[in-house]
Amino acid sequence: MSFRTSLCAIALALALTPAAAESRSFDTQKVKLRADIVTRGLEHPWGLAFLPGGDALVTERPGRIRILTKTGLSAPVKGVPKVAVGGEGGLLDIAIARDFERSGTIFFSYAKPARRGTGIAVARARLNREGASPRLEDVKVIFEVAPKSKTKWHFGSRIVVNDDGTLFITTGDLSQEMRAQDMHDAAGAVVRIKPDGSIPADNPSPDGKKMAPEIWSKGHRNIQGAVIDPVMGGLVTVEHGAKGGDEVNHPEAGKNYGWPIISYGTNYDGTKIGIGTAAPGYEQPLYYWDPSIAPSGLVSYQGNMFPEWKGDLLVGALSFQLVSRLHRDAKGKILDEERMLEGEFGRIRDVIEAPDGAVWLLTDEDDGAVVRLSRGDKKSE
Template sequence: MKRTASVVSATLYAVLLAFAPTASAKDYKTETVTLSAETIADGLDHPWGLAFLPDGALLVTERGGTIRIVKDGKVSKPVANVPKVVVKGEGGLLDVALAADFAKSGTIYFSYSEPRPNGAGTAMARARLVRNGDGAELDNVSVLLSVKKSTTKSAHFGSRILVAPDGKLFVTIGDQGTMQRSQDFKDEAGSVLRINADGTIPADNPFADGKKGLPEIWSKGHRNPQGAVWDPVTRSLLTIEHGAKGGDEINEPQAGKNYGWPVITYGVDYSGAKIGKGTHAKGYEQPLYYWDPSIAPSGLAVYEGSMFPEWKGDLLAGALKSQMLVRLDRDEKGAIKGEERMLKGEFGRIRDVRVASDGSIYLLTDESDGKIIRLTRA
């Protein structure tokens, strides 16, 4: 069962891409186009996040705690000086993004499950990427965000990083495995956070004075958001998050609003028991779109490239459990009209989806032998 309303998302990195594929391309027919899929790189350990570098290389995180650079089909040795991470369940090294001024500063942002004496918690840091020949290292690593309350659980760390057009950062944080934390406005868990590029708090954040909520909180009531994108159609942030048994959602998080988890949800507990009050309650926002049964979504992009003009403005989402790429067809105002499920079972668990400047689409597969797949027009 699915419902729509209006939605969006997308963010492109301006880059020149020239990769030598490691396997021959294979074609797949969709409702509107034929895709040609080729493997750009393989042998990655559960790759999680991807960013396009200006010279055409790819910056890729591996959940086990390493960052790699992939260029011309070659995977680099691990980038040096990456902080230690807790690799447990869903925890590990997560997303990566380039700063708006990366070409000048070399600054990157990355999120991870941070080790503590009493457990772990989601953190986001920045560092300068220094490349030297075939290698690279992180310099001047500094933590900009860290969930204060630790967890001993191993689920729902989030976490995607979005650099908005105004240079501010949105960071999605899961409920850290305890659903009630998503309704505590003095806890970063279960939130979308918003900060300046230097880690300070924007003056126009909804709780900037700290009285009713932590000043870094943008929105609350999220379960485990693993996709975030800036939508050029609606000029707003879009996120995608895991429900429990059913209730995966796409949301358009607005300042200070509460998106319901676990008070309202379109899913039920894994035991089949009811969660919260049902699907609606006063003071809680409805999703733009939801899935029941769940697909386990991760990664979200808005298609704005020239390679597939038929898909202009549509949303692309990866699916872990359902092992597919989902295209959400939208109208010119961003409202979702329908859904197409593509590549089902062809590449395994799709962890991340990115659109390159040439209009091609990149997928990361969440496997011990993880791959980078490039989709072009056949």
């Protein structure tokens, strides 16, 4: 059985677990959706990564990693380091290495506690599933933001394994806005590192003279969705604005995306942010929302289950509790938006394209769920 075939098999098997008996249908502009609850009982799930051979890893913000199989959720994986839980902080995203089948390596991001505050950190570890209790071994922090902050907000953070094996890591400004404009501070940035934490030679400033060597792009407020996009090439991200001004961006090496100098939003008290919506030296977003939908989770849909969505962006929304489908042309220009499932499942924290082309959602709730979206019409998978 091939790697992709085995993943497709488990995705279908998971959809047939007892919890999946909770099935509902929804009409959208182009397709009829079937929504199945794969599992409940997750406390504020944040990220999900499919494993070869079958299962999926899911993080819970209070500091747990669970393994989702066709029989249900595992007990928490042992060996997760202590996380700072509060506000938006906790255990956040998770991803697997390209050589996972050989190495067992995973990556996860979390709010790391320290004497003088907290900051986002990314660790690598080896997942050992031998024996009765799965556990993490050889845990090593490969990146962290310094200095730390007393804040509990704006950590980011997504991990994207690039086609070349490097990691893109998104960070928030830690509610200290001007850190996003400090070129030697990894807060408010997209970071690019190798899997061992070292710096790629083709980063914008690997010598660290113009900006910190790990930095790919700057001027970001709080990126909570990121994906490698075959349509535009490279990374596409979604980030939170303040009151309005949520953005879709295409972060390119060495460029500045403006926060908090330019923004399409306002401060929460209605006052102006920075100097306006545009200025020389700062990049414009591909798209923005006003009012804010609080975007979290992003997919550039490439699957076969929904050919009508091929090349579109699917974005989760926290405050508006929906999935936004951004329809694009062949060059990646966003043409229009469809808002789906509004208010049906609560706050949508993450959106994941499964190997079989289904779309999985994580709901950011005390009793969080994993939801699988598949075709509900006669053109079934």
